[in-house]
Amino acid sequence: MKLFFGAGYAHPITLCTDVRDNLPLDRKYHYRDGRSMAEAAKCWCAASGSLPDSISKAVGSNELTTAHFEYPTRVWGGGVSMTDIMAFVPDGIVAVEAKVDEPFDELVSSWIFEEEHKNSESPPHRTAVVERYANALRLNSAQLLDIRYQLLQRTLAAALTARENSAPKAWMIVQSFSPAGAQIKSQNREDFDRFVKLVGSAPTIEDVQVRLAWVSDAFS
Incomplete structure (x- = not known):
């Protein structure tokens, strides 16, 4: 067994719909055909215990130890990043953000003030996170505002x-997933390319070097 839901090993994934079944009730609607x-x-289920071809080409090997859907990581500022898939491979880890046409959430300039209406202390706190x-x-920090x-x-x-x-x-x-044969220059790709141009590949x-890559797959 190599696929799991969450950070541990208590919830194995054998069928793709097991991901849906492990979601909290109020988030099950996120699992829909044609969505990321x-x-x-x-x-990932179709890869039968290996990395999907597109990922393996980016990494240089198809070997997979385990992969975890909805993997939580405590990040700067106290929030939790829910990585779509965190894959552990023999010589490292691969954090995968899956997209169809869902955006990468807010620009940093908007994210700073996103919670201001609930908590006046949020903008200074988030500004400090961006500075970090x-x-x-x-x-x-100004260079990150449109990222x-x-x-x-x-x-x-x-x-x-x-x-x-x-x-x-x-x-x-x-x-990135798209219909077979589609060649679309998406806003997501533009956002990703701008990020790479700023921070490097x-x-x-x-103290960890993180290699950035974009891969494309057709709807299954």
């Missing part, structure tokens, strides 16, 4: 998970 969660589950990212990436916060968070989750597990390598890969964060 279902397409990723079908793709900027310092780690050797940038100034999608989710890309920063998932990159950090990859680095923290690699460090916690003494893994020598780490990847953060966007696995293998930024170092928390």
Whole structure:
């Protein structure tokens, strides 16, 4: 057994719909054919204990130790990053963010103020988090304002998970799904390319180099 739901091994995934069945009741609607969660589950289950071909090409091997859907990582600022799939491979970890056309959430400039109506202390707290990212990436915080916060968070989750597990390598890969034959320059791809142009293809964060990649798969 190599596929699991969550960080541990208590919830094995044998069928793609097991991912849906392990979701909390109020989140089960996220699992729908043609949406990223279902397409990723079908793709990874179909790989039969190996990395999917698109991921293996980015990593350089198809060997898989375990992969965990909805993997939680405590990140800077106290929040929890729920990585779509955190895969453990013999020489590292691979954090996978699956997308169809779902966006990478808010721009950093909007994320800072997202909770201000609930908590006036949130913007200063989030500004400090952004400054921490900027310092780690050797940038100034203003350069991060038009970056999608989710890309920063998932990159950090990859680095923290690699460090916690003494893994020598780490990847953060966007696995994009689209109808067979479709060639669409998506907003997500533009956001990802802008992120890579700013931080480089293998930024170092928390003393871990995280290789960034985009791969494409057709709907199963």
